[in-house]
Amino acid sequence: MSDPIVPRPERIDVADFKPALARLQRRMFLRSSLSIGALSMLSGCTMQDGDTVDKVLWAMSHWNDRVQGWLFDRNRLAPTYSASQITQPFPFNAFYPEYNAPEIDGSSYQLEVSGLVSDKRPWNLAMLRALPQAGQITRHICIEGWSAIGDWRGVPFKTFLERIGADTTARYVGFKCADHYYSSLDMATALHPQTLLALDFGKDPLPAKYGYPLKLRVPTKLGFKNPKHIAAIFVTNTYPGGYWEDQGYNWYSGL
Ligand SMILES: Nc1nc2c(c(=O)[nH]1)N[C@H]1C(S)=C(S)[C@@H](COP(=O)(O)O)O[C@H]1N2
Numbered sequence: 001m002s003d004p005i006v007p008r009p010e011r012i013d014v015a016d017f018k019p020a021l022a023r024l025q026r027r028m029f030l031r032s033s034l035s036i037g038a039l040s041m042l043s044g045c046t047m048q049d050g051d052t053v054d055k056v057l058w059a060m061s062h063w064n065d066r067v068q069g070w071l072f073d074r075n076r077l078a079p080t081y082s083a084s085q086i087t088q089p090f091p092f093n094a095f096y097p098e099y100n101a102p103e104i105d106g107s108s109y110q111l112e113v114s115g116l117v118s119d120k121r122p123w124n125l126a127m128l129r130a131l132p133q134a135g136q137i138t139r140h141i142c143i144e145g146w147s148a149i150g151d152w153r154g155v156p157f158k159t160f161l162e163r164i165g166a167d168t169t170a171r172y173v174g175f176k177c178a179d180h181y182y183s184s185l186d187m188a189t190a191l192h193p194q195t196l197l198a199l200d201f202g203k204d205p206l207p208a209k210y211g212y213p214l215k216l217r218v219p220t221k222l223g224f225k226n227p228k229h230i231a232a233i234f235v236t237n238t239y240p241g242g243y244w245e246d247q248g249y250n251w252y253s254g255l
């Protein structure tokens, strides 16, 4: 039962992230201790054809999302760091090389809003900058086995959801990006006090490679749940999936 979503915590050089990683490892231990044999007993199928195995594994993964959602403590904060601890240079990562990062014209940029919200008017950058801003220095952890501390600033996502009149009893918030990446979050994480609609990296607007003009910074999730170059945000009860999520990475991926 190979699991593409298991990060390699031994390659992450962090002492202060130990509690979060220990929780993650505990959850993964619980999952990996279920053998194919146990799975076939539980699911009542022989797990002989690939399709069935696939279906059971996906069902397990969605069950795992629910359990992780229940375990999520909406008040638990991700660790924060001092300015001297910021990683320089901060790594770039995407499903393409850095020179292919989309170049977006900030002056004509519009953020689309749709789904279960009362105000669907699009947003430009000046409107987003006029909302209350907050900063954070937190650690980004990529599933590929690296982590880095960065300094992001922007609109607390909860504030933004309130401004657009989002139905916060809905299950998901989905994101569509200018590079055709996409992702989604559970509502509890969307409303978490450290989830930030980031406009700046350090003192300056986000550079193209880090997601200009807008990215979601979610320090309670793995890196791939932090969409860059956001073009559209929607609130929904229909599971939206994501670029890596749809290829087997665990959707919840909380820390
Ligand atoms: N639009 C978009 N967002 C994305 C990605 C991407 O390919 N496209 N990659 C994700 C992954 S896997 C990581 S680790 C981080 C990397 O962000 P960084 O370039 O700021 O380090 O962006 C995430 N968000």
Ligand SMILES: [Mo]
Residues within 6 Å of the ligand: 093, 141, 142, 143, 144, 223, 224
């Ligand atoms: Mo990543």
